[in-house]
Amino acid sequence: MASATKDSTSGMPPDAAAVIAAGTLCWRVEKGLLEVLVIHRPRYGDWSWPKGKLDEGETTPECAVRETFEEVGLRVELGIPLATITYPVNSGEKIVQYWAAGIRHLTPVPDGKEVDGVQWVSPKKARSLLSNPSDVEPLEGLVEAYEANDLQTWPMIVVRHAKAKPRSSWSLAEGDRPLAATGRRQSVAVSRLLQAWNPERVVSSPWVRCVQTVSPYVNQRSAKLKLVDALTERDAARKPGRTRAAVERVLDKRRPVAICTHRPVLPVVFSVLAGHLGKHLRTLLPSEDPYLAPGEALICQVSSMNPGRIVSVEQYRAYDD
DSSP states (O other): OOOOOOOOOSOOOOHHHHHHHHEEEEEETTEEEEEEEEEEETTTTTEEEEEEEEOOOOHHHHHOOOHHHHHHHHOOOOEEEEEEEEEETTTTEEEEEEEEEEEOOOOOOOOSSSSOOEEEHHHHHHHHHHHGGGGHHHHHEEEEEEEETTTSEEEEEEEOOOOOOGGGGGGGGGGOBBBBBHHHHHHHHHHHHTTTTTTSSSOSSHHHHHHHHHHHHHHHTOOOOEEEESSSSHHHHHHHHHHHHHHHHHHHOOOEEEEEEEEGGGHHHHHHHHHTHHHHTTSSOOSSSSSOOOTTEEEEEEEEESSTTTEEEEEEOOOOO
């Protein structure tokens, strides 16, 4: 049984001296058969996957989505994380993170400069075409997930609200405490990060700092926003069972979603997620206070074919200045 896993706290691999890149393995099912999209790069005369280097101020998920659009004209939403590969280049070492990206009813259009040809091929054909042997590793992970019925997924994203004004300097109602100036900048970065998965719904604590954190994304993507009292600090402390039930209801909907809540509520949320994870993936859940940094997100991919089964866990901190 395949389990795609990755754990990153910043979206950046640890070796800052390396060339960092990100990309996708676009996939589809045609007449019951799995196909993947390979690209031809005239500059190198090779066959590869859509990928490219990070822009300044960009996380790897954002880079993977942007590069896929720029090279083959496909606006993708990330699925399960695949292998991160490393290989030597002239400048030293290149590290590339890959994700699966399911494609439905979209036609790739190569940019003609970086990419001058594309092919939808079987995994077997892709193995014979790929020029870099290391590019086979993410393909193997994709095929393994497909055979386990875990390739088709939907994202459930848990976001800790961005940095708020200090409690010590706030004398009004706790639910009205807003974001600090840093937090408002973080909320814009959170919006950019969430667009890599593009959840259609946002479920949030109604307290001001949570609503302000997700508002840039909700406004940018016209996502549906639902405010749930059970996700507030007060309700989670008094009636944690209601909080757990609220999270379970979100899972039961089986639709892409982001949940925004508070640091003290995160252990309750994660306790629900743990019940949908295998033993190994459970170890990727944050287990120590503060669990997530302000504006940080935990991304779980939930299997569409095996309802309620979380098949990957990732963790990213949105880039902000």
